[in-house]
Amino acid sequence: MMAAPVESVCKPSAERSPFSATSFQKKSRSKLISIPGTRPSVQNGQLLVSTGVTSLDFLLGGGLAVGTVLLIEEDRYDSYSRMILKYFLAEGVVCRHELFVAAAQDNPDDILQELPAPILDDVAIHKPAEQPRLPCETHDSLDSMMIAWRYQNLPKVQSALASSSRFGHYYDVSKTMEPEIRQAAKCHRFYLPEHPTESSTTRSPVLKSYSALLRSLQEVIHREGFDVAASMAPLAAEHRCGAKNVLGFLGGSHIGSLSDRLSSRSPPEFENTTQDISTSLKYFKSSYSSISKSRNILRIGLHSLGSALWDDDLSCHDNPTHRHSLTAFLYGLRALLRSSLSVAVVTVPSHLIQWGLLLTLCFSVTRYDSGL
Amino acid sequence: MLPELLQGVDAGGLLIIQDSAGCSGRHLLKSFINAALNREEAVHVIGFEVSEEELRDGSQGSPTQRLHFHNAFSDPLGWTDHPAFTVHQFNLEELTHLVKQTSHPKAATTLVIDSLSWILRHVSPSAVCKTLQQLKKGGAVRATIGLLHADMHQRGTVGSICHLATSVITVAPGAKGDEAVAKITKRSKSGKVIQEEEIFNIKEDLTVMVQSKASHTGPKQPGPEEQETDPTANLTFNLRLSDTEREAKEKLALPFVFSKAKKTALLHLGPGSGRILYEPDANDDYDQEDPDDDLDV
Structure with a gap:
């Protein structure tokens, strides 16, 4: 009974890198x-x-x-x-x-x-994060910290934001x-x-x-x-023909399957309308994929x-x-x-x-x- | 400044001599031609305004076999069957061809345009600007010197041409008969701009004599350096340690300073010790000085 929730908690954290294993997320002020x-x-x-x-x-x-x-x-x-x-x-x-x-x-x-x-104060922006030092390595540098030597082995924490x-x-x-x-x-x-x-x-x-x-x-x-990403940004005064709402309803994969279904089952008299819908859906799909890329x-x-x-x-x-x-x-x-x-x-x-x-x-x- | 410019324009340089009806800049242009010839450079003159004889007049003393005159004076617009050079040939391809045809390929080449005003009367300014910019980029010509009669053109045309130039010399009449004032603006590669004004006259053999600097806009001479005083010189207490004192100080064992073995034992982390994982994000950037930082504004 208890195994399932523990597993589900552990699983995503194991996938992450060791430096982002925390589940603690500060409540963001801005959306x-x-x-x-x-x-x-x-x-x-x-x-x-x-x-x-x-x-x-x-x-x-x-x-x-x-x-x-x-x-x-x-x-x-x-x-x-x-x-x-x-x-x-x-x-x-x-x-x-x-x-x-x-x-x-x-x-x-x-x-x-x-x-x-x-x-830049953090010169190592393109270098990988420093590995925590092993205790045996620190023998040589023990004398480097006279007073605060207890902190010597602690990994260096980047407390400021990356530049x-x-x-x-x-x-x-x-x-x-x-x-x-x-x-x-x-x-x-x-x-x-x-x-x-x-x-x-x-x-x-x-x-x-x-x-x-x-x-x-x-x-x-x-x-x-x-271009398309801007329709999600708060700066754009007018949203393009409600594209945002449509995207809110339909995930990227749903759009694809829906448009396939529409084009396969269409009676001839509705062909034009269906075509319009499927092309517009294709447009939304492509725009959706470009949004989901990192902006x-x-x-x-x-x-x-x-x-x-x-x-x-x-x-x-x-x-x-x-x-x-x-x-x-x-x-x-x-x-x-x-x-x-x-x-x-x-x-x-x-x-x-x-x-x-x-x-x-x-x-x-x-x-x-x-x-x- | 003027003698420096006469010693040589930088590679890729474009020097514009601006004159007006009140004071001709052609004497100065001849001085520049002479100086370039004395530097063993090949000089190509595109002459619209004076004939070859008039241009060569006065430069007898200098080596003139490297002076190539391209005659655009007799037929600038190509009205006869065999014009030597016309206004419409003023583009990079024709000029490169012209220079490569007549001069030694290895010699540094200076192109002299006498004058840009003639070309600007018949070719659009943007085309002239483009050609000048291409000439600046290097290739066939090391440096370009152009004469421009500023009072013949609209202010914007003159401005556009001078905008491209690395150095601009504006010639104006001086106080005495044989003197003239040169306002020099030089742009260095780093983007630094130097402006100077000099009074000069030109002697018979086309050497330029600078009389005086009318104004000096360069950086002011720094004042005499302040005497450095040692703040620790006259103290009522002792700040220094003698060698024996330092030795005694280093011998002293401080509290809570442990031996290496003990330190290593203390630093060695047991298997059950925890770790702090922390990722900074934008919301950690809390400004304590700002009273409104926590407000959602």
């Missing part, structure tokens, strides 16, 4: 999704990520809300704005977020190589990030000269270079599953958008021919990010732009003046 390197906003519960600059996070009200765009007006020599962009990307590397870097001037790889080195799940880090600009840390992050690159775009002859509202970038972004967001944040860094190297004459002429191109791109970007687990930092050389462009499309605009 929001938890992704390393994010936290909910104190004001409105929006999911925030750090810009990498702790003081800038404070100015923005805690951090950058996921699904928004931060536009940075470049300083004249692009030294401070570039630094902010690098901090933003470095923060993503430390938090194991995915990155998307787009540039026209420098190769994105060059930007990634210049990332500042994080100041990858903390919010906001500090960086040493004088050093660059070690390649091992940098290469651990998944990074998507968009370097405009490698994406040949024929000069636009059709009068489309968005330049070829911008639409290529937007398409590439869209593809990454769809492929890596950053992550995509950090998008777009460098010097609107400069002449992006084929844009916005910064060259007082009366540019593509005057709405950047604006249209920003609209598209905002719409794309709004329903995704991604966040963008865009730098724009606004000191070159003569045409009075209203950059009110972005969530927040930060202007940097270089102190020269």
Whole structure:
């Protein structure tokens, strides 16, 4: 009689690693999704990520809300704005977020190589957990602890949170990030000269270079599953056609069997409806599987958008021919990010732009003046 | 600063000499050509504005066999049947071909564009920017020097070109007849920006004489170093130990310090001892300083 409950208690704990054998779970205060390197906003519960600059996070009200765009007006020599962009990307590397870097001037790889080195207190983030030492090994080091020697044999406990799940880090600009840390992050690159775009002859509202970038972004967001996950996130204002409710009823396997049954038993007159249902269920199924994957944040860094190297004459002429191109791109970007687990930092050389462009499309605009 | 730039532009550098109707920058450009020739570099000049004779005039003393003049002066837009160089040839492929054709492959090459203004009149600024950026990336040309008449273009065009440049020299008329003021902005690879203003004049043999620095925006000279004082020098009590005192101190047996054997016995864990398993999570990050940290806000 007693064996069954004991077995059921013991079984899951035996499957776990020895370090997580405790069944004690603290009652969590928030029911929001938890992704390393994010936290909910104190004001409105929006999911925030750090810009990498702790003081800038404070100015923005805690951090950058996921699904928004931060536009940075470049300083004249692009030294401070570039630094902010690098901090933003470095923060993503430390938090194991995915990155998307787009540039026209420098190769994105060059930007990634210049990332500042994080100041981490737990250097061993990529090393396996320390094994508890055997008593015989400690003989040599007995003298190392004079007073508190009784604690010598106790395994070292990491009492602070692992730095990858903390919010906001500090960086040493004088050093660059070690390649091992940098290469651990998944990074998507968009370097405009490698994406040949024929000069636009059709009068489309968005330049070829911008639409290529937007398409590439869209593809990454769809492929890596950053889009659907957002329907579960509290930040999305509108949930897509009640997808959440359907998913609440049906597990992933149920959806599959149900759609099979529907398609096999359908009378011909209901074929179309059944097809619709089964395709929509397939959609839900695929979205469900991508949700059940571990969620992550995509950090998008777009460098010097609107400069002449992006084929844009916005910064060259007082009366540019593509005057709405950047604006249209920003609209598209905002719409794309709004329903995704991604966040963008865009730098724009606004000191070159003569045409009075209203950059009110972005969530927040930060202007940097270089102190020269 | 100006002499440093004349000694050589860094690899992958783009130097822009900005001038206006009030003060021509061509003399300075000639000085740069001369300096590059004296460094045994091959210099390719794309000349839209002056003829070859006028450009070579004044540089008799220097070795001119490495100076290659590409004549875009006589027919810049390709109206005749055999133009040497036209505005529309200003792209990476044509320029690479041009440079590889005429110069020794191993020599460091400097490309001089006289002037960018001519090209900007006929080619879109974004195309010019793209070509300049490609030239910066290296390959055929080690460094590029371009003359730009800033008052001929819209502010944004000049800004876009200068945005790409590693160094910008803006030439303005000086107080005396033969003097000129150069405002120099240099961007180093690390992203550091140095700005300086210098008054200079150019002698007959095209050497640049810097008269004075008009202003100095570099870092201020650090003051005389503060004398380091030893805080333990004049104390009323003794902080130091002599050797015999230290020996006596180390001999002293402290309470609760046990021998190795006893320590090992005490440290050896019995079979029934427990272990504390603890996993930190985000909720452990309790801030004692924050009175509202326990509230569900």
